[in-house]
Each structure stands twice: as C-alpha cells, then as structure tokens.
Amino acid sequence: MGTTQLESVAEPKYWHLRTVLSEALDSEFSVGEILPNERDLAARFGVARATLRQALEQLELEGRLQRRRGVGTTVAPPRVGVAVGTEQHIWPGASGDAWQLSDSTFEVPSAAVAAALETGQDEPVHIVRRSRMTHGQPVAAELLHVPASSVPDLSAIDAPSGAARARAVLRELHRLDLEGQDSAVELGSARADDAKQLDRLPGAPVLVVTTRYFARSRTAALSVATYRADTCRLTFGDSGAVEIHEDPERRAS
Amino acid sequence: MGTTQLESVAEPKYWHLRTVLSEALDSEFSVGEILPNERDLAARFGVARATLRQALEQLELEGRLQRRRGVGTTVAPPRVGVAVGTEQHIWPGASGDAWQLSDSTFEVPSAAVAAALETGQDEPVHIVRRSRMTHGQPVAAELLHVPASSVPDLSAIDAPSGAARARAVLRELHRLDLEGQDSAVELGSARADDAKQLDRLPGAPVLVVTTRYFARSRTAALSVATYRADTCRLTFGDSGAVEIHEDPERRAS
Numbered sequence: 465m466g467t468t469q470l471e472s473v474a475e476p477k478y479w480h481l482r483t484v485l486s487e488a489l490d491s492e493f494s495v496g497e498i499l500p501n502e503r504d505l506a507a508r509f510g511v512a513r514a515t516l517r518q519a520l521e522q523l524e525l526e527g528r529l530q531r532r533r534g535v536g537t538t539v540a541p542p543r544v545g546v547a548v549g550t551e552q553h554i555w556p557g558a559s560g561d562a563w564q565l566s567d568s569t570f571e572v573p574s575a576a577v578a579a580a581l582e583t584g585q586d587e588p589v590h591i592v593r594r595s596r597m598t599h600g601q602p603v604a605a606e607l608l609h610v611p612a613s614s615v616p617d618l619s620a621i622d623a624p625s626g627a628a629r630a631r632a633v634l635r636e637l638h639r640l641d642l643e644g645q646d647s648a649v650e651l652g653s654a655r656a657d658d659a660k661q662l663d664r665l666p667g668a669p670v671l672v673v674t675t676r677y678f679a680r681s682r683t684a685a686l687s688v689a690t691y692r693a694d695t696c697r698l699t700f701g702d703s704g705a706v707e708i709h710e711d712p713e714r715r716a717s
Numbered sequence: 718m719g720t721t722q723l724e725s726v727a728e729p730k731y732w733h734l735r736t737v738l739s740e741a742l743d744s745e746f747s748v749g750e751i752l753p754n755e756r757d758l759a760a761r762f763g764v765a766r767a768t769l770r771q772a773l774e775q776l777e778l779e780g781r782l783q784r785r786r787g788v789g790t791t792v793a794p795p796r797v798g799v800a801v802g803t804e805q806h807i808w809p810g811a812s813g814d815a816w817q818l819s820d821s822t823f824e825v826p827s828a829a830v831a832a833a834l835e836t837g838q839d840e841p842v843h844i845v846r847r848s849r850m851t852h853g854q855p856v857a858a859e860l861l862h863v864p865a866s867s868v869p870d871l872s873a874i875d876a877p878s879g880a881a882r883a884r885a886v887l888r889e890l891h892r893l894d895l896e897g898q899d900s901a902v903e904l905g906s907a908r909a910d911d912a913k914q915l916d917r918l919p920g921a922p923v924l925v926v927t928t929r930y931f932a933r934s935r936t937a938a939l940s941v942a943t944y945r946a947d948t949c950r951l952t953f954g955d956s957g958a959v960e961i962h963e964d965p966e967r968r969a970s
Contacts, residue, residue: 476918476919476920478920479909479918479919479920522906522920525904525905525922526904526905527903527904543903545901549953549954644954645954646952646954647952647954648798648952649924649950649951650780650946650951651779651780651922651924651946651947652778653775653778653779656728656732665729665732666728666729667732669778669904671903671904693903693904696903697901697902697903698901698903699900699901700802700899700900700901700902700953701802701897701898701899701900
C-alpha cells in the first residue's frame, strides 16, 4: 500500500499535460487571455479530450485558469490576498470590518453548529448573513451564529429582519467582553446559496473558515465563512499578504 | 453574467446526487465502511456512471469519502485538526515542534521564492525538507528556504547533507532574533514529490501554507508547507481545534 505502491505508478497523463500547459501559459499567454477551444487544444497536444479536461480542471484548482460560462477558459490573474486573522481579537462587525451585512434570521441551526455553541438541539439562534467583496468581486459569504443568550437585551422592537436587524444583533453582541477567538480552515464545496452569492456553481471548491468567539468562558458566537478557493489566498498575521504565487511543480526549484 | 445567469441554471444532477448520497452516508454507513462498486451505486440511484463519479469526487473533496487504490471507496473519518498558527512567534524546529527533519540541500530556489526572499535569481539557498505526521499518517510536507545570509556561521565542516545538515541549518537560524511571522493559506495541488510523501497521487488537492519569518527587518526564512486537504483541518489561534465537521448543505440549518 501507500508510498511503495505509488512509486510504481507512472505519472498520470493529465499531470504531465498539466505541466506542459502550465509552461505554455507562462510563455505564450497573458492574464485574461482566452484559451483555444478544447478540440483545438487536444489536437495540439495530441491527447484525448478527457485527458485535456482533467488537466484544465487541475489548473483551475491551482488558480491558473478560470472557466466562465459563455466566455470560455481564460488565464487567471494572481490570487488576491484576503486577511482573515489579526493579532488582535475583535468582534465581527467592529469598525474597519471588511464585511457587508445583508440579513438576520432566528432559526434552529445545524446539529454541528448547535453542538459547538452548546445550545439545545431545537433551540433557535440568530443567524447573521454577511458578504465580503474585494476589488468589486464577491470573495466570501458568511453565516454568523449568535445564541439568544449572547444578546439578552435584544428587544422585539428592534427591526424584525434585514440589515437593520443584523446591525442590532451585532450591536448587542459587542456589549460582551471578547476573551479570545480561534479559527480553522478547511477545504469544502459551495452550498447552493453560497455559490449564488459567490457567482459560482454549487460544489465549487471553497475554503471554509470557522471562527469561534469566546466571552464569559463560553462560545458566544460562531462564524462559518466560505471563501472562493479559485481567486483567494487567506492571510494570517500582522504584516499583510505573502506575495507568493507560483507553479507547484516549480516550488522545489 | 454572474448571479442572474446562475439563477436560471438548474441544480446540476451530480450535485443533487451528492446530497442524496451524503444523507445515505449518514444513515446507512459507518466510518471505514466500503461503499458498493460504482456500477451497483449508479443502478441504485438511477444515474449514469459519469454523474455518479462526479458526485463521489465532490464528497471526496469535502472529506466525506476516501478513494484508495486496491481498497475502493470508504467512508472517511472526521478531519483531523492540525495546529498551524500560534499566538507566539517561534522559529521552525524550536523545541515542541511537530515536524521531522529529513534533508537539507543548497540550491537555487524557484523565481517566486527568490523574489520573496529578495535573494538574487541564481543565488542558491538552503532548502530544509521536513514532514509532519498525525496519528501515524503523513499530513504535511514542507520546504523551508533559508538564505545563506541568515546562517552566516554555518561551516563547511557541518554535516554536508541529510538530517544532520538540516539540524545545523536550523541551529544557526535560531541564533537570529525572530521579529515576526505571517502566513497565507491557499488551495493547491500536490507536486509529484510531495504527493509521494503524503501518500497521494500528483495533483491531489492540498492546502498550501506559506509562512515568512522576519529577522533583522527582512525575510530570514520562507516555509512552503503542503497539507493533505482531504484529511486535515488547519487550526489557528490559542484554544485548539474547532470541532465542526458537517455537511455543507446543512450548515444553514
């Protein structure tokens, strides 16, 4: 099994093609340029259409290509660095925040969210929906889950829905002392509603960032944010984006 | 374009199947169990093999399924939380570090790494190779790039290669005062050599974490670490792993 077995497996054909195509992108194409159609590309490289498609999918996964309905396959610009972690802990929606509020509802969250928040299985929580744009493009969609116990003074006379309601939930949340936060990043696929917001098809690869906010020694809010994996690089730390974007085959030099 | 157009597109067939299969995984299968073969599954759900494969790939991307040569498709265990960021800044290889040293070479890095390190285009740097295991499984492979100017006292009489050489490079690096560090996470695909180390095929989706270490007001070392995206969740912050792992369709409750 494992390593020994992999060693005896020849480099897959699509992987070789991917490397050749990647070099062609560097030398013959510029950012935004439309590639020839699949039939012409397959003929040029002497491969089956299925192999070509696998190689194109690979390069799309690596952020080198973009495939857009009605446009075709274009050479992607370098990924945009999007800051997701700072040295200081701050509540979502604090001033200087990069997110736009769109809505807030009060509903029963998924079992996994309920478990993380330690709310009861059928206990509704506030779900604030936010989105984030960079250079005029949607890059992330977020669901911020806030248990009713974190915002006890939120009154029924506050706006019942929409962005005004979302603002009221955050305003009440900010009354708590934030004791800490942690985040996790993993690969996921876009839910139907996130996909629409991110201008992608359902199932597109996304980076899912889950952040817990702690106050009064418990989880006071839980954010599940979905970032476009094709166009974003998530940055953590104090000194801004790391300007590295390159072909994986060449990382080793 | 964009949102308006996506709204008119019906849910893709494989995406619907993915949701149905995901529910079947929850209700009928346990972790480690082998799924029926593709022909039987396609027949059971009344779909073409190609549609079934797309749905299986989707669930693999989400970490729900594992496909292993010679074994078949099995139900994956929950992803493992792997800590990649701490509140304190520490040099790679400091005590308590989760990495194993394997080798060190002195060679010209890729153009992108040279640019980030501000070394000359043809200037060789030390490249320390490290790997990381969790629960006996390989989870990450790293190339740590150290310019010669960061380790000026590394002598020729130090071990010329192998793990001993790698230890010597890190020992000299630790003499510098670490002023700060930052990281970026992005989606990538496994290079041939990383793939072998991670027990995957070339091109498998990986999370690439690039970390810059600053000393004497410049980048003293640059790490490019490749984590298995199927089995890992990267955690940042002080309070350990975020215990969230769920079906993306159910995140919204």
